[in-house]
Amino acid sequence: MAKVTHVSVASLDGITETEEALFCAFRVSNPDLASPYFSADFLKAIAPHTPGSMLARFHDGDEIVGFFAYQKRGQSLQPAGAPLADYHAAVMKTGYAPDWSLLLAAAGAKRLEFNGLIGAEGLDRAPIVKHRQIAALTDGFEAWFAAQKARAPKYFKNLGRCTRNVAKDLPELKFEWTDVSPALLDWVLTLKVDQYKRSGMHDVFSCGWTRDLLFALAEQKSTGSSLRAGIYRRGDELVAAEICMIDGEDLHFWFPAYNPAYSRYSPGLLLTFDIIRHASDLGFKVFDFGSGGEAYKSPMTIDGPLCYEGQVGQALVLPVKSDRLQRAWLSLWRRAHIVRACEVSIKGQLLACWRLLERAHIRARARLATRQQQPAT
Numbered sequence: 112m113a114k115v116t117h118v119s120v121a122s123l124d125g126i127t128e129t130e131e132a133l134f135c136a137f138r139v140s141n142p143d144l145a146s147p148y149f150s151a152d153f154l155k156a157i158a159p160h161t162p163g164s165m166l167a168r169f170h171d172g173d174e175i176v177g178f179f180a181y182q183k184r185g186q187s188l189q190p191a192g193a194p195l196a197d198y199h200a201a202v203m204k205t206g207y208a209p210d211w212s213l214l215l216a217a218a219g220a221k222r223l224e225f226n227g228l229i230g231a232e233g234l235d236r237a238p239i240v241k242h243r244q245i246a247a248l249t250d251g252f253e254a255w256f257a258a259q260k261a262r263a264p265k266y267f268k269n270l271g272r273c274t275r276n277v278a279k280d281l282p283e284l285k286f287e288w289t290d291v292s293p294a295l296l297d298w299v300l301t302l303k304v305d306q307y308k309r310s311g312m313h314d315v316f317s318c319g320w321t322r323d324l325l326f327a328l329a330e331q332k333s334t335g336s337s338l339r340a341g342i343y344r345r346g347d348e349l350v351a352a353e354i355c356m357i358d359g360e361d362l363h364f365w366f367p368a369y370n371p372a373y374s375r376y377s378p379g380l381l382l383t384f385d386i387i388r389h390a391s392d393l394g395f396k397v398f399d400f401g402s403g404g405e406a407y408k409s410p411m412t413i414d415g416p417l418c419y420e421g422q423v424g425q426a427l428v429l430p431v432k433s434d435r436l437q438r439a440w441l442s443l444w445r446r447a448h449i450v451r452a453c454e455v456s457i458k459g460q461l462l463a464c465w466r467l468l469e470r471a472h473i474r475a476r477a478r479l480a481t482r483q484q485q486p487a488t
Contacts, residue, residue: 115169115176115210118217123166123180123191124158126151130168134178137202143229143416146399147358148198152335153328154180157192160324162455164191167214169203177203179214184451186221186425188214190228193452194315195324197363197401198243198418200229208232211423222424224448227402229418238421244408245415246398252391263410270384273377281376284345286385288393291329291338291354299340299352300325302368313446313463318453328356341386343369343378351378353386360396362386380407387411 126134131151138144138151147153158164161182169177179201180191190199201209211223211233231238248255260267277284289295300316307314316322329338336358343350351369355362364386369378387398400408402418422428427444450463 112208113171113176113206115207115213116172117170118210118213119168119170120165120214120217121168122158123154123161123164126155126158126166130166130175130178133175133204134202137177137204140205141202144200144202145359145361145397146198147336147356147361147363148192148196149200149202150336150358152331152337153356153358154191156328156331156336157196157324160320160327161191162320165218167217169201169207169209169213171207176207177201177209179209181214181218181223182452183218183220184455187451188218188220188223189448189452190225192324193226194449195321196227197365198227198229199225201233211235215424220424222422222426224422224451226420226445226448227418228420229416231417231419233423234419234421235423236421236426238419241402241418241420243402243415243418244400244412246387246400246412247415248387248391248396248398252388255387255391259411266410270377270380273381277376277378277381281345281350281373284343284350286382286389287342287344288386288389289340289342290332291340293326293329295340295342295349295352296325296329296354298349299354299366299368302370303366306368313449313453313466315449315453318455318459320455321453325354338365341382341389343382351382353379353382355386355390357395360394361399362390362395362397363399364401383411 134151138149154166163183165181165183167179167181168175169179180199181188182191182193190196193199203209208230209232212235215221215223227241228238246255246259300322304314304316306312325338328336331337336356338354339357340352340354342352349370350373351367353367354365356365357363364383367379367383369382390398399415400412428440450460454460454463
C-alpha cells in the first residue's frame with residue numbers, strides 16, 4: 112500500500128471545486144462509503160455551523176490522496192458534525208490508508224475519538240467492532256418483507272396487530288412522505304429534547320449549533336445529501352415523524368419522534384415500516400438504521416458493513432482490568448464524548464458535567480433504595 116507523506120489542514124468550508132471532485136471520485140471507489148454522511152453536499156452544509164470544523168488533506172508528495180473532515184475540541188479531534196454524524200471515514204484514493212499520527216501532528220492534537228468509523232486502517236489499538244444495521248431491498252419490498260418475517264415472525268405478527276388497531280381506532284390517520292419544513296423539524300426536536308430529559312441523556316440541541324446544522328440541512332434541496340421525512344397526520348394533528356437523510360439509493364433513519372399520547376399504537380415502529388414500503392417504490396435500496404444496538408432494529412435489519420468505536424493517539428483509558436469498571440468507564444467516556452462534541456463554551460461544559468453528576472447520583476440512590484427493599488436471603 113502506498114504511503115501518505117504529510118497532512119495539511121484548512122477550514123472545512125474552504126474546500127475547492129477541484130478538491131470536491133477528488134473527494135467524490137475517492138468516495139465512489141469505496142462501496143462502504145455509500146451513505147449520505149459521505150456526500151460532499153453534507154459536508155458543505157454543515158461546515159458553516161460546526162464550531163472548529165476542519166478538512167484534513169492527506170498528501171503523497173504534491174498529490175492529494177485523501178480527506179478527513181473533523182472538529183477540534185481541546186486536545187481531541189472528533190469527526191465533523193459529531194455527535195449528530197453517525198458515520199465518518201477518511202475518504203482515500205484506492206491504494207492509500209490514512210496516517211492518523213500525521214493528522215494529529217498537523218492538527219496539533221493528542222487524540223482522535225470516533226464512534227462509527229468506516230475502515231480500520233491505521234488504528235494503533237483494537238477498537239470496538241460494530242455492524243451497521245441495514246434493511247437491504249435490492250430484490251424489492253416483498254422479498255425483503257418475506258425474509259424478515261421468516262426471521263422474526265412474532266415481531267411482524269405484533270406489527271400486524273398494531274396496524275389493525277390503528278385501522279380500527281384511528282381510521283383517519285394518514286401517511287405522508289414530505290420535505291422537512293422548519294415547523295416539522297422544530298416539532299421533532301422538541302419531542303427529542305423531552306426524551307433526553309426523561310432518559311437522563313445529554314440534550315445535544317441545547318448548545319445551539321447542532322440545531323442550526325439540522326435547519327441548514329433541511330433547507331438544502333440538492334441532488335446529493337438532503338432531508339426528507341415520513342409522517343403520520345391525524346387531520347391537522349401530527350402524530351409521528353421520522354426525519355431521514357437521503358442520497359442516491361440510500362436512506363438513513365435519523366430522528367424519530369411521536370406524540371406520547373399515541374404510544375399504545377407503537378406509531379414509531381409502524382412509521383418506520385411505512386417509510387420502507389413507500390421509499391422502496393421510489394427507488395431506495397438501502398435503509399440504514401445506524402450502528403446502535405437498540406432492540407427494535409434487529410427484526411427489520413441484517414448486519415451490514417463494519418464500523419468502529421475507539422481512539423487513536425494518546426487515548427483516555429482506565430488503567431484497570433475489572434470488566435465492571437471498564438464498562439462503567441466506557442459509558443462515562445461515551446457521555447463525555449457527546450458533551451465535548453456539543454458544548455464548545457466552558458459554561459456549557461461545566462453545566463453538562465454537573466448534570467452528569469446529578470444523574471449519576473440519582474441513579475446510585477435509586478439502586479441503593481432497590482437493594483434495601485429486597486428481602487434478605
